[in-house]
Amino acid sequence: MRILLTTALLVLSAYAVAQDDFGPRGPVVTMAPAAVVTAVQGKPATATLEFHVASGYHINSNMPKTEFLIPTVLKIDAATDIVIGKTTYPDGVDQSFPFDPDEKLNVYTGDFKVDVLVRPLHSVQPGKYAFRGILKYQACDNKACYPPKQLPVTFDVKIARAPRTPGRNPAQSPDAHQ
Amino acid sequence: MKKNPLILFFIAAIVAAMLITGIRIARNNRANSGGTGQLIGNLAPDFTLQTIDGKPLKLSDLRGKAVLLNFWATFCEPCKVEMPWFVELQKEYGPQGFQIVGVANDDASSDEISKFAKNMGINYPILIGKDSVSDTYNVSVLPTTYFVDRDGKLIAREFGLQSRSVFVDHIKKALSQGQAVQARR
Known part of the structure; x- marks a missing residue:
């Protein structure tokens, strides 16, 4: 038991030493695995x-x-037959930081969500479609800023067949003759 | 085979010590090297960059002056905090042979950088940065500030916003080191 505790202490010390360097060790922003969107x-x-x-x-x-501040922006690659609609960002929080307590910046911290509207065309084939894009952001901490970064973004959209309208003959639909 | 707790402890200690040493060595190499060895204590890697007025400025042309080399960006709020201090320090120590040089590490256009500098009342040259220079100077954080003595040797570096007194200390040290020769610019 004592051996385990000592080893854990030593490893934690090494970890702490690794953390006292300046700047982020990994990406500042990460994305949670996105649930499959059904449309x-x-x-x-x-x-x-x-x-x-x-x-x-x-x-x-x-x-x-x-x-001059660089906004956080989500860009999704265009897909065929599924239109990417409006992207809705959350409101930022007005917050001041130790480097300038008098100025409030509008920022995201912790968790935030971005909504993307997807509009499958009537003609799209049912199935699963993968979307890719990037989240452009620029991060700072209480003392410094870091160059703008791009986080790869992926999510899947599952397209289901539209239910048939009962009692309607497609051949008589006005749409069929347009 | 029965494991001796003492041996296990020593193995764990050695592994942890190697881990700590490795991290420290890697960090020092990363922080001090520009790919060609240590920066601090050696001659500042030379470069020529365009000022926002379109004139070339070569760092080694400032030899004989103490130089504060400040890497910054228009999107960097902590950088903005330092700039009024730099304006004052340039006025205060300029007559003693001190020169601040700002390097904009930015994707903003030259016009935007000029506008920013004008708004801040900058009284020292602002250069349009290049990746090759920021890579050489290991600039991954903004602001990053280097201090060059009169002989062109890098004597100190600061990552992130510092207090004004830290800059003053480094400036005094830079002014006191090296030969005060007539700078070419």
């Missing part, structure tokens, strides 16, 4: 993407109030 042909659905900002850091919101 029906021709009907919009929302993909909610969950991100986490590492403790001790902040990133600018999508609408930073101060000139």
Whole structure:
């Protein structure tokens, strides 16, 4: 038992030594695995993407109030037959930091979610579609800032067949003749 | 085979010691090297960059002056906090042969950087940075500030926002070291 405790203490010491260097050791922002979004042909659905900002850091919101600050922006690659609609960002939090207690910046810290509207066309084939994109952000801590980064983003959309409208003959539909 | 607790303890201790040493060596190498060896204590790697006015500025042309080399960016709020101090320090120590040089490590346009510098009332040259220079100077954090003595030797480096007194101490040290020759610029 004593051996285990000693080893744990030594490893923790080494870890602490590793942490006292300046700057983040890994990515400041990470994305939680996204749940598969289910959408029906021709009907919009929302993909909610969950991100986490590492403790001790902040990133600018999508609408930073101060000139020259780099906003957090999500860019999703365009797909065929599924239109990417509006991206909805959460409001940032006005917060001041030790480097300038008099100025409040509009930032994201901790967890935040971004909603992406997906609009499958009527013609899209049922199945699972993978979307890729990037979250552009620029992080700072209480003492310094770090160059802008791009976090790869992925999520899946499962397209289900639209239910047939009962009692309607497609051949007589006005749409069929347009 | 029965395991001797004492041997296990020594193995664990040696492994942890090697881990700590390895981390420290790796960190020192990362912090001090520009890919060609240690930076602090050696001549500042030379470079020529364009000022926001479009004029070239070569670092070694400032030989004979003490230089504060500040890597910053328009998006960096802590950098903004230091700048008014730099303006004052340039006025205060400039007559003694001190020169601040700002290097904008930024994707912003030259016009935006100029506008920013004008808003801040900057009274020292601002250069448009290049990755090759920031890589050489190991700039992964903004602000990063180096202090160069009159002989062109790097004597100190600070990562992140520092107190004004830290800058003053380094400036005094940089001014006191090396030969005060007539700088070419």
